[in-house]
Amino acid sequence: MTMTDTAADRLGSASSGNALELRGVTKLFGALAALTDINLTVRPGERRAVLGSNGAGKTTLFNCVTGDFLPTNGSIRLFGEDVTSFPPQERIRRGLRRTYQISLLFGGLSVIDNVYLACRGVSRGRFSMLRPRRNDTLMARAAELIEAVHMTPLKDTMVRNLAYGQQRQLEIALALSGAPRLILFDEPAAGLSPTERSELIAILMGLPGHIGYIIIEHDMDVALRVATSVSMMHNGRIFKEGSPEEIENDPEVQELYLGGGHG
Amino acid sequence: MAVTDTRPQPSYQWIEHISATNFGIIALALIMPVLANDFILFQVFGWAFILGTIALSLQFLAGYGGMVSLLQMTVAGLAGYGVALFGDSGAALSLGWPWWLNIPVAIIVAGIFATLVGALAVRTEGIYTIMITLAIASAFFYFARQNYPIFNGYTGFNLVIPPQLFGVDWRQPVPFYYLTLGAATLSFICVLYVSRSPFGLALQGVRDNPRRMAALGFNVTMHRIYAYTFASFFASIGGILLVWQNAQVSPGTVGLPNVFDILVIAVVGGLRHPIGPFIGALIYCVLRAFAPDILLAFGLSGERFKMLIGLGFLAIVFWSPDGVLGLWDRWKARRSANADPLTGKARGGSA
Structure with a gap:
């Protein structure tokens, strides 16, 4: 990565x-x-x-x-x-980032949206009402993080439909968003x-x-x-x-x- | 030598995403004035678009933000009072400002009110949010009824009509139909668009898991307050149109029965998608328009139409907590489960 x-x-x-x-x-x-x-x-x-x-x-x-x-x-x-x-x-x-003992994810959103939110949370434009463009750098970064935790085939899956182990992997992707130290x-x-x-x-x-x-x-x-x-x-x-x-x-x-x- | 146009060509891919059914609905909505009489256009569709727009503001808060607010009719009523007070009406209180000033000021005042109440309400959750917003809605009703210097007390304002723009009398059934259709459509598209923006996604994240959102760097409280501000815009638009339709605004406009009606409309239609409030509003307005006649035909009092609405509400929340949208989804799921996975057609009865 x-x-x-x-x-x-x-x-x-x-x-x-x-x-x-x-x-x-x-x-x-x-x-x-x-x-x-x-x-x-x-x-x-x-x-x-x-x-x-x-x-x-x-x-x-x-x-x-x-x-x-x-x-x-x-x-x-x-x-x-x-x-x-x-x-x-x-x-x-x-x-600072953290993961939780019990997965605290956004079940009503897709995998890519979960990671995109995590990337957006530590950047500007958190209140932006404009949809991300196709060449949005944060969206590309979210895709990279999903790749890093080996979940690319599942990126459009709703999180509530993921298996438990996959949710734990997604937790790690969220923790790696932005620039964690x-x-x-x-x-x-x-x-x-x-x-x-x-x-x-x-x-x-x-x-x-x-x-x-x-x-x-x-x-x-x-x-x-x-x-x-x-x-x-x-x-x-x-x-x-x-x-x-x-x-x-x-x-x-x-x-x-x-x-x-x-x- | 042939000159090639190298300018980027506009993309029309979005048109391909509109299904045949949606095309049909759009076409039907556009030609409705040819098919329906003035009563249907003004009193059923016009009203349904208005109530749907107000209920849309509740759908945004409850469906995307998980905040069930009973404040939306009050915000709508305040915007309505705003155009009556700042613009023209039959009351001497009105300031007579031009439409391009009184409408934005009314929307801003209602927005500030919604933001302040939102700042209070977001510190609670679930039933307590409902109770706080209900208490404020109730207090506003009594305040408007007793206050004469601003709200003109029990009488309110009458003769509040839309401005005569482009030489059109916008309160005539056909222009008013298109006015409300346009406002409802733009509000719907706006909410749908914002739901996929960073703000909309973050709001859904706050709904699903506020603690995690804070752990991702979001200010959960500010997001919720902004959601109230954003939703107030649609409530205000609906409120102004409602006042123009009735040509008057009074404490009854923001009374508790109307406050609850907005909740019923949103829940019956479905909170999951912005189309839900409009479905709920159409059902409500059709029932409201025709239920008295049906009841009278059965020898019952026409005033009991609310009983029919109540029974319909009970039936829907009993069988489908997701409203009519939920019923639709279940029907589609059953249909696809019965379809042949290879051909997509319904399975035959024989093996």
């Missing part, structure tokens, strides 16, 4: 800071602490897995980063800019067949080097293959960070997450 020049330009301008910095992020739901004092740094282009059991706070962490939830305490910096109080669309315009993948392999998982791994590993991502994934084979660093979460805290090998061989991680008998 080829990325636009804009992506490279924006990457250059962002080289001064980290892609993502969380400092002391806490999220309370009443008395329940979903996140407690989270400190996390992701460098530009870094691929990180966030692992943890159900209820560890992984998706809440994503929701705080994207702006779906405002943190109770702490700060979030995206490419050097404090975005803690920014609404979701402002963070997206700074190069950091993508949050929330369990992209959930519910996929072994063939579809292999295809997903190929797509993730084939992403250009300047696009970093954080992946939440319960399938360790997928997570440890596509990540270069791992953060382990438990009860709303990050308790261990390291390379995939270090995490895989860590006794505490094995006890908590992989099962005591692992290794």
Whole structure:
């Protein structure tokens, strides 16, 4: 897949800071602490897995980063800019993308329209009432992204008629729209067949080097293959960070997450 | 030497996309004044095009935006009040501005009103949107009835007629038929076109999944508010035509029965496509025009025509939540299921 020049330009301008910095992020739901004092740094282009059991706070962490939830305490910096109080669309315009645990697509629109919308969301003319022309660059870009996730034959299919695995692939195409610099993948392999998982791994590993991502994934084979660093979460805290090998061989991680008998 | 014209030739491919059925409907609409009498032209078709245009604004909001607004008749009525107040009428209140000024000002005022109410209504969803817009529609009715300095109270404005442009009396049945047909057709084409534009697609995205739209960089709230503004244009056009047809506007124009009628028309026709409101409006106007005679023929009171409309509404929402358009789609689906996949013709009864 080829990325636009804009992506490279924006990457250059962002080289001064980290892609993502969380400092002391806490999220309370009443008395329940979903996140407690989270400190996390992701460098530009870094691929990180966030692992943890159900209820560890992984998706809440994503929701705080994207702006779906405002943190109770702490700060979030995206490419050097404090975005803690920014609404979701402002963070997206700074190069952040995400996919969802449950596919959140536009069922009443076709595959190409879904991706076109995603491309339009981070460009000018979001309120344009003129139909895209045949030589519209965003429409061409949408077709490229559909090709990148191997869905070209399905581009005119209504999304509600797609199979589950195809919807997950489309989620990735949406996340790649515009000029992404950091993508949050929330369990992209959930519910996929072994063939579809292999295809997903190929797509993730084939992403250009300047696009970093954080992946939440319960399938360790997928997570440890596509990540270069791992953060382990438990009860709303990050308790261990390291390379995939270090995490895989860590006794505490094995006890908590992989099962005591692992290794 | 022969000179070759190298200028790009106009493309007429769009004509090929118009089916034979649609050609037939367009031709029939154009020659209708030859076939129908003045009553049918003015009171059935003219009215149906007007109500269809107002209901089209609701279809845009509800069908593409997922926002069921009961405000559209109020916006239409406000635009109607606008042309009566800013233009000429039988009331001394009217300012007497020329048509080229009073019509745009009336549409802008109605647009601003719809935008402000939209800004309030988009913060709610589902039943709460209906309740807020209903409350504002109801408040507007009582305000118009009690306010004399602007709305002339209970009486409203009479003798509000279209301007005599090109030497034509546009309130005569045939000119009025073509005026309403033209306004309805342009509104229909405009909504159909915008539905495939970035704004229209984004609105459908907001309908399907607002959270995801925000995650794609769209400002969901602003999109919804703009949708109210855009829809108000069609409601205003319909409102002005309605006032011209009746030659008067009064609080009854924006009364709750009319507010609900627009909802019934849009739902009966179908919210999925812009043609739905016009189908619903035609059914409504035919029933409204002829139901009293039918009821009288059966020895019933002619005033009970609304009961027939209500029964029709119940039957349609019971059997087809997508309105008449849904029935049409199901009929087509059954027909194609019964067709031979090789020949496209209906399957024979024998094996």
